[in-house]
Amino acid sequence: MLVCPIVGRHLPIFFSFMENKTNLLIRSKTVDSDGRRRFLRYAGFTAVTATTILAACENATMEPSTMGAGARVAADGSIDLGSGDVGILNYAYALEQLEYAFYVRVIATPYAGMNAMERMILTDIRNHEKVHRDFLRAALGGAAIPALNANFGAINFGDRNSVLTTARTFEDLGVSAYNGAGKLLSDGNNLSTAGKIVSVEARHAAVIRELISPFTASFAGDDVVTSDTALDVVNMPGTVLAAAQPFIVERITASNLPTM
Numbered sequence: 514m515l516v517c518p519i520v521g522r523h524l525p526i527f528f529s530f531m532e533n534k535t536n537l538l539i540r541s542k543t544v545d546s547d548g549r550r551r552f553l554r555y556a557g558f559t560a561v562t563a564t565t566i567l568a569a570c571e572n573a574t575m576e577p578s579t580m581g582a583g584a585r586v587a588a589d590g591s592i593d594l595g596s597g598d599v600g601i602l603n604y605a606y607a608l609e610q611l612e613y614a615f616y617v618r619v620i621a622t623p624y625a626g627m628n629a630m631e632r633m634i635l636t637d638i639r640n641h642e643k644v645h646r647d648f649l650r651a652a653l654g655g656a657a658i659p660a661l662n663a664n665f666g667a668i669n670f671g672d673r674n675s676v677l678t679t680a681r682t683f684e685d686l687g688v689s690a691y692n693g694a695g696k697l698l699s700d701g702n703n704l705s706t707a708g709k710i711v712s713v714e715a716r717h718a719a720v721i722r723e724l725i726s727p728f729t730a731s732f733a734g735d736d737v738v739t740s741d742t743a744l745d746v747v748n749m750p751g752t753v754l755a756a757a758q759p760f761i762v763e764r765i766t767a768s769n770l771p772t773m
Contacts, residue, residue, distance in 0.1 A: 582769065583656030591764040592658050598703050599656045600770045601694050604750055605707065606649040607658060608690055611760055612683050613642035614663040619680070624673045631724060635680075638717050645710055662762035677725050684718035685737055686756055687711075689748035697750075697771045715745065 581597015594603040616639035623632065650657050669675040691711035698704045719732040737746050750767050758765060 583653070584658040586659065587766075589764075591766055592661075593766045593768065594658060594770060595656060596769040597771060598698050598700050599653065600767070601697050601750075602649055602653055602703065603656070603658045604694060604754075604767065604770065605691065605710070606646065606653060607661060607761070607765060608687050608753070608757060609642055609646040609649055610661045611663060611757060612687060613639065613646045614661075615665065615668075615679065615683060615760075616642055618663075618665060618670055619676055622670045624671055624676050626673060634720055634724070638680075638720075641713055641717070645713075659763075664760055664762050667759070677721060680721045681718070681725060682756075684714060684721050685746070686748070686753055687714045688718050688737070689746045690750070690753040692745055692747040693749045693753070697773070699771075 581599040582595045583599055584595045584603050585593045587593065594600045594607070616635060619635055620632070620639055627635075668679050688711055691707055691714060695704055695707055695711075698707060718737065722731040722734065723729075725731065738744065739746065750770055754765055754767055
């Protein structure tokens with residue numbers, strides 16, 4: 514079973530300030546001309562999630578043989594995610610690999626004009642994605658898919674708009690993926706863990722949208738929160754993998770995933 518006590522969902526602009534005042538003041542001094550007002554809107558994001566999440570998933574265990582078949586690599590190099598809960602967790606693992614690889618590149622080659630606040634936020638997101646990736650890999654053990662290679666040829670990492678709009682795409686896609694996959698999990702502990710991870714991904718999505726369109730309602734825009742239910746968008750694995758595949762070198766197949 515998966516056990517990973519990550520925090521629940523809160524949008525970043527409504528977070529309470531859980532970081533002590535001394536550290537908050539020290540960090541605020543690194544913020545440039547964007548001003549402390551915007552910094553305080555984001556401070557809760559890093560204060561609530563950074564330390565908690567990085568320490569949350571160190572002792573994950575599971576029994577893959579009782580929860581579906583593991584990944585398979587075909588002769589043509591394509592990778593099947595497997596079946597049952599294992600397949601769904603491999604699906605999540607593939608997406609977390611992609612997100613982590615993206616943010617590693619973002620921080621390694623900062624776009625022109627990246628300020629201290631943006632670097633802080635994007636670094637925290639990178640660290641969160643690493644925890645998610647490493648947690649899923651450890652929990653899956655021998656049932657995990659191989660390490661994937663990213664294809665970021667279409668992204669201009671030197672351009673702020675290119676980087677942040679891609680980040681928005683990845684984060685929105687990730688939230689919708691976890692939302693859609695939840696009902697496909699058979700083990701309640703796995704479902705609980707997926708819910709905790711998606712709460713963190715939703716924070717990422719909200720803060721990226723705030724960076725793109727500050728002081729607007731974009732963090733919970735009509736394109737990601739449905740007007741009839743006020744809930745986040747739900748996408749099933751086929752839709753999500755079709756959107757993610759152009760960024761992954763290996764071909765991912767999901768023909769054995771549960772469908773309901």
